[in-house]
Structure formats: structure tokens, C-alpha cells
Amino acid sequence: MEYNFANMGQGRFNADGTPRPGYLARMYWAVIGSVCGFALLLRVLDFSIARCRKRQTGLRAPSILTEVYANTISQLQILVYPSIPLPRWISPYLHLPTIGRGTLALCYMCMMLAFFFYKNSIKTSSDWEDAGYRSAWLSLTQLPLITLLSTKRINAIAFVTGSAGSYTLNFFHRWVARGLLLTTTLHMFYMMRYYASFEFLVYELTYDPTTRRGLGAWCLVAWIVVLTTLRPFRAWVYELFFVNHVISTIAFFVVLYKHAPSYSRVYIYISIGIWAADVAARWVMILVNNIGPGFLRYRAEVVVCEGGDALEITIRKPAVALRKWAPGQYVSLSFPTVAPFTAHPFTILSSPEDGEMKFVVKKKSGFTKFLARRATSLAVSSTASPRSSTHMDISSEDDEQKFQTSDSVIASFSVIVDGPYGGASREWKKFDTVSCIATGVGATAALPIARAALTTGGRANNGSVRAVSLVWIVRDYSHLLPFLGTLDHMLDFSPPFSSSENDEDTPSLSVRIHITSAASTPPTPLLQRWLKSHASSPYFRVITDKKPDIDATVSCAIQNARGEAAIAVCGGPAITRDVKNSVARLLDARGVRYANGTSGGWCFVHSEGYLE
Structure with missing residues (x-):
């Protein structure tokens, strides 16, 4: 077999019938294009069926196409969701993907x-x-x-x-x-x-x-x-x-x-x-969104949370182009005066209607550790002289500021925002039940998703959500502090969770927080007052020294659904693996049936891993 090497990318076959290398390279893209086209077809079909489904009492949409599609998707989930767990000693360093x-x-x-x-x-x-x-x-x-x-x-x-x-x-x-x-x-x-x-x-x-x-x-x-x-x-x-x-x-x-x-x-x-x-x-988008009359438009207020293992970052009044993020999306933040040549992805905790971007970041080695040390050093220097409650330490033209608000000291840095990116492929308000399962700072994705399902899932917003549940696993009480405001928004918004027919315009809510460490520090006075204010709530529970039963949580999410259920799992590979394995087991054991006994049904699972 002889090649004219300059023409290897031309034609299809050689004289002896063997394919030319350039032709094989083009066939590679034919296969990739076919796979992407099939994925696009499935996405269009899924979108069309979701638009056609209507919220009904007692029965799902009776379309044969809907039932066939539901059964097909459920059987695929049974096959592709499971993954093989590894021994505990190796799981921090290696994990196997799902079978799919x-x-x-x-x-x-x-x-x-x-x-x-x-x-x-x-x-x-x-x-x-x-x-x-x-x-x-x-x-x-x-x-x-x-x-x-x-x-x-x-x-x-x-x-x-x-x-x-x-x-x-x-x-x-x-x-x-x-x-x-x-x-x-x-x-x-x-x-x-x-x-x-x-x-x-x-x-x-x-x-x-x-x-x-x-x-x-x-x-x-x-x-x-x-x-x-x-x-x-x-x-x-x-x-x-x-x-x-x-x-x-x-x-x-x-x-x-x-x-x-x-x-x-x-x-x-x-x-x-x-x-x-x-x-x-x-x-182009970075320049449009970040450049203002004073050069950089945004400043990030950085607070080292109590315990020192997390940072709370807040950007006030983002531009109109940045106020359209969806729950679970993230942006990349670059701090020119801290680490000028790097950008780090952080999930947005707040909602666009809050008028601010808020992030809670776990402090690790590298940038987050350096940012915490820089913010702490500015806070220590700011306490050298007395200040009023909102007194600025240096002029706004400087790159760094520090000011004191009530009992917390905040460091302010110039910041460049790139995004938002990521998010789910479906609207959360289109599901019958939405369950969020999170570990640690995975709540930065789970809480906005649960909040969006509550606030936009009612009938007034053309939504179909009946019930929203949140299961949050944390090691220590102190990890709750940066999230109290978001939890208040949710707890004050919705009636208690109920598995029965909910005729209210607002979806019902259930919140369970599991404190898993037996050596957890006692709640601070602020957190004690907050917990006491919600102690009588029938749909809010704090459970200590006990991890949740993932199988029971997933079962509740799917069995109580009369329509399509959605589960958002936000955390490390272990919790994602456990949830998907549970979904596959439940769908297999359930025989793929609705809560009301009719055939069909499926569960949408969206996973968010730790980016930082």
C-alpha cells in the first residue's frame, strides 16, 4: 500500500480498498455528529413532551407517547445510573463513574x-x-x-x-x-x-x-x-x-x-x-459587564465565617446582564489585587431578585486560603482605631477597602465576574415534586434550586410543583450561619409539606438538616435564637448525630409524585453515587409506576459537583 502523503486527506479509499487516513478522520466527525444529532432529537422530544404534559388530579396525561417515553427513560435510568462503590480508603482519591x-x-x-x-x-x-x-x-x-x-x-x-x-x-x-x-x-x-x-x-x-x-x-x-x-x-x-x-x-x-x-x-x-x-x-462579555466609569464596576465584600473554614463573598447590585442567572449556576471570580492571573468558579447562592450575588466558599489550600488570610489581615488592621458602624477605612478609589458593620469586619476587594455558566437543562417549576439533597457547601446550589421551585413553581407562575423538600447534611452547627438568610426566605414562603393533594397556589415545603458530627460545637447565641424561632415549625427539623437514609429520602420523593419527580443532588462524588444508585433501585423495585398506580413515570436527576 502506497500513499501520496500530500493527498492523504483527500479521497476515500486507496486502490486496494483500504480507507485513506483523512477519510477516517472525516468519518470520525460523522459519528460524533450523529451522536450529537441523536442527543438533540432526544432533547427536543423531552422538551415537547414536557410542554404537552398538564397538571391533573389523579391521572397523568393519558398520551400513549408519554407513557412509552416515560417507561423508556425509566428503564434507561435503571441501567445507567448505578455505579460501583470503592473501599473507603481509596474513595477520596478515586471514584468510578456511573455505568452510563x-x-x-x-x-x-x-x-x-x-x-x-x-x-x-x-x-x-x-x-x-x-x-x-x-x-x-x-x-x-x-x-x-x-x-x-x-x-x-x-x-x-x-x-x-x-x-x-x-x-x-x-x-x-x-x-x-x-x-x-x-x-x-x-x-x-x-x-x-x-x-x-x-x-x-x-x-x-x-x-x-x-x-x-x-x-x-x-x-x-x-x-x-x-x-x-x-x-x-x-x-x-x-x-x-x-x-x-x-x-x-x-x-x-x-x-x-x-x-x-x-x-x-x-x-x-x-x-x-x-x-x-x-x-x-x-x-467581550467580561468587558461589557465589568467595566464602569471608575474602571472596575464591582467590589466583593469578603467575610471569614465563624470557625474560619468558610468565606462569604457578596457582590452588590450586579449589572442587568448578570441578573439573569438560573439556580445552580456559577460564575468565575478574579480578584486582581489578590490573585490577578487566576479565576475561580463559585456557585451563586442568592437569587436574582435579591439584587446581589452571594457566595459561600469552603476554605481550602491555595487561593481560598490566601483570600481568607488577606481578608483577616485587613480586618485586624481595621480594628486598630474605633469606627462607626459603616465607616470606610480608606477611600473608594483604592483597590482594597475595609469597613466594620455591627459585629463583623468585612474586607472589600475589586473583582471581575465572568459568567454565569452551568445549571440544569430543565426548568424546576415544571416538575410535580422537587427534592434537593446536599452536603456541606453543596447547599450553595441546592438552596437556590429549592427556593426557585418554591417561588416559581406555583400556579400563578404557570408551574406544576406541589411539594419541595430539602435534605442538608453538615458536620457542624457553625456551617449553617452563612445560609440563615436563604433558609428564612424559604421557610417564610411556603406551607408545610404534605404528600396528599395540595390545592394551594404555593408548593409545600419540608426541610431536614442533619448534623453528623458528634463533636459539633454548640450553636452560637445567634444560631440558638434562629433555631428556637423555627422550633415549632412542623416542616423544619434539625437532626443531630445521624445521617439521613438516602433510600428513604429518594423513595419519598418519587413515591409521592403524581407527575414527574426531580432530584437535585449537590455535593461530592459519594453522595451523588448514593442518590443515583437509590433512584435506580427504587425505579426497578417499583416497576416504573406512578404514585396513583397508573403505569409510566420517571425521575429527573441533576447533579452538581464541587467546583472549588
Whole structure:
């Protein structure tokens, strides 16, 4: 088999019937496009059925299409939601994906191997060279998809699939990158084997710059994919991971551009174009939303919460363009005077009607620890002289301010806001019941979702929500303090939860907070007064020294639903795994039936992982 290498990307088959590498690269995108088209079709079908469903008493919409679709989705959930738990000692460092995601990742790897071995008879030294060039084209064609999965502002994959959450997109971004590592390894192996068959390998590595650049590109891929993107490294120091990822990726594209022949660089150009368009779109929105008469429009008030393990960040009066975020969405915040060249994703706790953006962030190593130390140092220096309740320490033109409000000292920093991003693919007001399960600071996503279901799920807003429940798992009483205002909004808004028919225009509510640590510090006087004020509430409970029964919680959410149930799980991989396993078990045991005994029914599960 002989190639005219300059025309490898043209035509379909060679004279002996083997596909040309460039044709296989195009077929790769035909498969990816078909998968995305099927996902878009499912999204349109799901949206259409959701619009057609009407809230009824006793029975769901009697459409045969609705029942068939409900049964199909439920059976798929039974198959794809479960995941295999790992031993406790290894779970902080490694966790397995759900069967659905794992199957998709495995299918992707099998697809790449199928493209590589299709009519690829590897017997002689010339076949080794042919295999090397085929795997090279398969490597290049994956670059645009990897880039698309990493974009934020113009993410076409998120649009057609409805997977706006960064957790899902990042998962497939990493696995497509592992597919790139697979094909580049095959390329390097067969090309080196070809050179070694003529005893040219040492010569090529010593004197041929193209070969050395190829080896360097493979080393960069292995460095990015294998060593520096594993979960322990990403969780250790996020800033180091991010900087290394950007620098290593730029270096990879530079070396790859030097290594690849000019006729094969089209996929490199496409990838760079996608990245440049996304960066340009993001920066246009950043400039529009953040630049004001005094240069930077926003200042972030930072409070180190009691106990010192969390930060409360507040941005007052965001611009109109930033007031349209949905519950569960996040923004990237950059503090020019603290860490000028990094941005960090934080989930928005407040609602747009509050007139402010509020975040509660768990203090870890790296940026959040440095920001807490910087805010504390400003607070300590501000106490050197007496002040009135809202006295500014320095002028508003300075980059940093500190002022004292009642008993808390707040540090103020200039901030740049990028977003919002993420969120669920469905409106929460369209479900019959909405259940939120959160651990720790995962409440920054769960509380806005529950609040939105309450405030927009009533009949006055054309909503279908009858009942909303919140289960929140925290280790210590002090973790509740930054969230008391949001909890008050919810508790004062809704009547008690009831599994019976709710004829009120406002959905009912149930809130359970589980304090799991036996060594939890006693509530502060402020928290004691707050807990006492809600002690008589029939739909608010604080349970100490006991974790919730996830199976019972999920069962209550689904069994009490006469329509479609929704569960939002916000926390680490362990709680997400437990909830999805419970949903799969319950749907399987229930035989996929409604609460009123009619056939059909399904449960929408939305998961939000820790971003920071």
C-alpha cells in the first residue's frame, strides 16, 4: 500500500480498498455528529413532551407517547445510573463513574480502536508506517472535540445535548483526551517500529527535528492527561493545576504545529479558532459587564465565617446582564489585587431578585486560603482605631477597602465576574415534586434550586410543583450561619409539606438538616435564637448525630409524585453515587409506576459537583 502523503486527506479509499487516513478522520466527525444529532432529537422530544404534559388530579396525561417515553427513560435510568462503590480508603482519591458514563467512555475508546484497525493489515514494515500515519490522522481529528468540550461561552456540545453542567462536560473532555493519548501512543509506537526495522531509530531521534518534535508532543500529552489531571493533583492545588494545564496545552499545540505536515494542520487551525472564538466571546462579555466609569464596576465584600473554614463573598447590585442567572449556576471570580492571573468558579447562592450575588466558599489550600488570610489581615488592621458602624477605612478609589458593620469586619476587594455558566437543562417549576439533597457547601446550589421551585413553581407562575423538600447534611452547627438568610426566605414562603393533594397556589415545603458530627460545637447565641424561632415549625427539623437514609429520602420523593419527580443532588462524588444508585433501585423495585398506580413515570436527576 502506497500513499501520496500530500493527498492523504483527500479521497476515500486507496486502490486496494483500504480507507485513506483523512477519510477516517472525516468519518470520525460523522459519528460524533450523529451522536450529537441523536442527543438533540432526544432533547427536543423531552422538551415537547414536557410542554404537552398538564397538571391533573389523579391521572397523568393519558398520551400513549408519554407513557412509552416515560417507561423508556425509566428503564434507561435503571441501567445507567448505578455505579460501583470503592473501599473507603481509596474513595477520596478515586471514584468510578456511573455505568452510563463509563459505558460511553468505553464505547469511545472502542470506536477509536475500530477506526485504527479497520482494514489495517499490519504485517510488514510498510504496514507499520501506514498504521503510524492512520493513527496520526485519528489523533489530529480529535483536537476540535477536546477544545469544544473545554469551552464555556460558545459550547455547541452543551447546546445540542443540554448538558450545561461543567461536571459532565469535563468528564468527557478528560476521556476524549485519553483517546488522544491512545492514538498518539499508537502513532509513536508504529513509527518507531518502522524506523527500527531499518535501524534508523537512533538516527531519527538524533538528527531529525520532526521526529524529536513528535516525541516531545507525545510527552506533553502524557504529562497533561496522565500525571497532572488526575483527581488528587487537581484537588491538591487548583491554581497550580490550572496554570500547568494552560501552559502545557499551549506548548503542545506549538510543538504539534511544528511536527505535523502542512497538509494535515486543518484540525489544528479549527481547534485554535474554536478556542480563540470562545476566549474573545468571554472577554467581550467580561468587558461589557465589568467595566464602569471608575474602571472596575464591582467590589466583593469578603467575610471569614465563624470557625474560619468558610468565606462569604457578596457582590452588590450586579449589572442587568448578570441578573439573569438560573439556580445552580456559577460564575468565575478574579480578584486582581489578590490573585490577578487566576479565576475561580463559585456557585451563586442568592437569587436574582435579591439584587446581589452571594457566595459561600469552603476554605481550602491555595487561593481560598490566601483570600481568607488577606481578608483577616485587613480586618485586624481595621480594628486598630474605633469606627462607626459603616465607616470606610480608606477611600473608594483604592483597590482594597475595609469597613466594620455591627459585629463583623468585612474586607472589600475589586473583582471581575465572568459568567454565569452551568445549571440544569430543565426548568424546576415544571416538575410535580422537587427534592434537593446536599452536603456541606453543596447547599450553595441546592438552596437556590429549592427556593426557585418554591417561588416559581406555583400556579400563578404557570408551574406544576406541589411539594419541595430539602435534605442538608453538615458536620457542624457553625456551617449553617452563612445560609440563615436563604433558609428564612424559604421557610417564610411556603406551607408545610404534605404528600396528599395540595390545592394551594404555593408548593409545600419540608426541610431536614442533619448534623453528623458528634463533636459539633454548640450553636452560637445567634444560631440558638434562629433555631428556637423555627422550633415549632412542623416542616423544619434539625437532626443531630445521624445521617439521613438516602433510600428513604429518594423513595419519598418519587413515591409521592403524581407527575414527574426531580432530584437535585449537590455535593461530592459519594453522595451523588448514593442518590443515583437509590433512584435506580427504587425505579426497578417499583416497576416504573406512578404514585396513583397508573403505569409510566420517571425521575429527573441533576447533579452538581464541587467546583472549588
